Amino acid sequence: MGEHTQAEVLNVGEIEYKLVPNRYLVTEKVFDENFGYRAICERAKAAFERTSTETPLTTEHLHLLKGQLASEVCQSVIDEFEQDQQGIRHESVAQVLIEQVFNEDLDEQIRSYFNSEYCIFWWSIEKVASTDEQSSVSARWHCDAGxxxxxxxxxxxxxHDEHKSDTPFLDKQATDKLKEIGYIFNNYNDRNTNITPLCEHFNVNYNPQSLxxxxxxxxxFNPNQVAHRALPPIPEKTRYALHFCVLxxxxxxxxVIENRYFPVYGCQDFMEFAAICKKMTTQALLEEDCIEIATDYQVSNEQHLEYLLAxxxxNISLAKALFNHIKSSDFGVAENNNLFALLRFIKNTIISQFDSKQIIQSDWVKALSEIAEYEKSFLDASNCYRIDNKPNPAAVFWPNPEHQASPLSKFDMLPYVxxxxxxxxxxxxxxxxxxxAFEIAKHLQQAGYNYVITERNDDALSGLVVDGYQPGDQYAKFCANYxxxxxTPSFLQLAEKAFGVRHFNKLLIQHxxxxxxxxYRDNVAFxxxxxxxxxxxxxxxxVRSALLECKVFIITLGLNECWQLQDGTFLSRTPRENMHHLVNHRSLTVQENVDFIQGFFNIIKQHNREFKLVVSVSPIPLLATGRADEHHVISANCYSKSVLRVAAEQLVANNQDIYYLPSYELVTECCHDAWEPDSRHVKPKTVARVIEMFKEMYVL
Incomplete structure (x- = not known):
């Protein structure tokens, strides 16, 4: 490759170095792009199914495996090589050696490095005798083009203890620097055994590693990524080694070896393998067969049958045994037997294995359990969209007012099951x-529910002001003036303060x-x-009295965005102008929201065993977003409500006494004229529908 490329000459001391700066970029382009090796790597990774583990080779491009081949095998190979250097190249010899060398340990190293499967391109047995270092190209510092x-x-x-021959390596950083200055991949004859002065000149860390x-x-090792050289044996000694090139x-x-390509003997041109790889890919595609799924649950071909059993x-062995039994039993997929007949046949086959006079084999017990699970899964999937077995038949399909058979309007329904x-x-x-939530509280009181009120603000001289409430008003804003x-963290903090679980500073902000x-108490002033x-x-x-007295408690989750004080506590809403030096803006995760409400529920439940929590998500959108550098307020609101809705779902799934009231869905989807002119607050009739739904769902 480019043996006649013009090189720059650099004299360092008495040594002349010929450099072709950044020649490695040309080499990479030739092999990875022109020859298609980057695409080969990508296809290999995409097809990779086995797991891989991190190994030292993964990060260092170099690893030593001790005792990979038994010493007696090594001596046998040397003896046979000396006796018949042509005969030892036979494929049968290679097959035996490859099976022993490419064991589980080496396999793990290689697939971990590539993060894919691999194949052996070529192999050889190298005999190296003592020689003049300068006369051997491989004895000079280099990387392999490829x-x-x-x-x-x-x-x-x-x-090494016998011949003192070795392969010293430089680390990846030193190699990369030598590539940039143009020493690596210069012309073969311009390489050197002594590059210490060159490394000192360019401040390259010259620290050869000998294994x-x-x-x-x-x-x-990756001979393209770490500089190396072959250190010849000492006089009158010989080094023998097996070499394998892996891609x-x-x-x-x-x-690959059994069906497509057997590694040849001796170093090969990488361009040849690119063509071989393309041929193997085409062959694999031609050999590949699809699994045809017939209509009406017919099992009409062996591929379908094998796929079903797997x-x-x-237990793959058991699945294969059943496959062979079914094929040999006159059951025959050629007769277009359907899935139901197949399952009956398999169950009868399994049951026939249970002989009262013999010990029951656990594999057959597990198989019977697995086929029961499969049948249940099949039944569940078949009934998933049926409406005749659902608590609310109208809950399955999106309501379509133009449907010919069953016209439905979402504005005429309440979205619960x-x-x-x-x-x-x-x-x-x-x-x-x-x-x-205040609107809900007001309507509950108006509708005559036993709404718990443990604190009002009817003393005009108390110095306390509750926004929207005048002394003597009929309806309280909430159970207490919180x-x-x-x-969600504000709910947890409410319970923590009420039951003395956590100490809070008495913060008072002057407006x-x-x-x-x-x-911690928005819309309350002093x-x-x-x-x-x-x-x-x-x-x-x-607050404590209210939480102890209530047997049912409704909360609305309003915002996912919140403000956290430096001491770890949270504001109930947004900071005042004179508080920005004390707070950080937060966007809570689903799990954080779940944890905060779970904590709130757990504290109260410890003191009030009859406490039940009804969770809803407020439909009222964000007034503003603190994420406007990246998100529009409308997008941020969608995210906020989505996170809270998922959190509510998890809370209900995790707790027997937590329920979900779909007020968000009712307002945003099932109310024709839900909003006040500001598009943020709901009309009284909308809240009345929410209370109507609450009554239908939860009230006797």
Missing amino acids: PTKHLKVIVYLNG KPSVGDAVI PSALHWRD NIFS EKQPIMDINTPIGSAGSCF GLLFN ESGYYLDP ETKAAYLADYDSHLEA
Whole structure:
């Protein structure tokens, strides 16, 4: 490759170096692009099914495996080589050696490095006698021109302690630097055995690594990625070694050897393998057969039968045994037997293995259990979209008002499936959450439910102000004056404070209006610091009393975005202007939201065993997003509600006494005219529909 490329001459001390800077880029392009090796690697990775594990070779491009070939085998190979150098090249010899060398340990190293299967391109037995270093090209520092991803495996048939021959290596960083300055991949005859002055000149870390392998040891390395040289044997000594060139492959190396390509003897041109690989890929595609699935559950071909059995039974040997039994039993897939007849036949075959006079084999017990699981899975899949066996037949398909047989409008339905009567109108009930939660609280009180109220604000001289509530009002905002709770950590903090689980600082924020604000209680203000302190303990007692009295409690999850104080606690809403030095903006994960509400529920449940929680997601969208550098507020709102909805689903799945009220779905999908003109708040009639749905779902 480019033997006549013009080189730059650099004299360092008394040594002349000829350099072709960045020649490696040309080499990479020729092999990886022109010869197609990058595509070969990508196809191999895409087809890879076996697991691989990280090994030292993966990161260092070099590894030594001790005792890869038994010493007696090594000596036998040397003896046969000396007796008949032509005869030892026969494929039968190669087959025996390859099976012994490419054992499980070496296999793990190679597939881990490639992250794919691989094949053996060529092999050879090398005999090296002592010689003048300068006369041998391989004795000079170099990398092998070839694909960037290939490996060489050298198995030493006699050890370093006998001949002192070795293969010193430089690390990847030093090699890359030598590539850039143009020493690596310069012309063959311009390479040197002494590159110490060159490395010192370019500040390259020259620290050769010698492995000093013993008899039977295998050196695995990428000769394209680490600079190396062959250190000749000492005088009157000879080194013998097996050499293998290994390349990525979409097929297992045994499959390649047995059916497609047998590694030839002696070093080969990589261009030849690219053509071989293309031929193997074409052959594999021609040999590949599809699994044809016939209509009406007919099992009409052997591929379908084999595929079914492999999916039913985890024991592959048992599946193959059943496959062979079915083929030899006159059952015959050629007769277009259907799946149901096949399953009956398999069950009868398995049951016939249970002989009362013999010990029951666990494999057959497991097989019977697996076919029962398969039949149940088949039945579940078959009934998945049936409407005649569902609690609410209208819940299966999206309502279509233009459907000819069953016209339905989503505006005429409530989006729930089953009723779960957990209360009556006299059951103590409470609520908390965002402004949508207040609307629910108001309608529950108007509808005559036993809404628990342990704290109002009817003392005009208390110095406490609750937004939207005037002393003497008929309807309370919430059970107690905890204000609006927009994010899930605020619920946990409410329970932690009420039951003394965690210490909180008494933070009081002075507002420009002159009022004082508690950052944990949105829409609640104090005229003086004294009013805040006087209310603090009595408020927590009121919260605790409400949570102990309520048997059903409705919460609405409002926002996924929130603000966290430096001490780890969360604001109930957004920070005031004089708080930005104390807070960080957060976007909570699904799991964080689940954990916060689970913590809230667990604390209350410890003190109130009858406590049941109904979770809903507020349909009211974000007023603003703190993620506008990357997301529009509408997109951010969709994400926020999606995260909260998934969190609610997990909470219900994880807890017997947590339920989901689909108010979000009702408002956003099933209400024709749900919104006030601001497009953010819902009309009273919309909330009334939510309460109607709550009553249908949960009230006796």
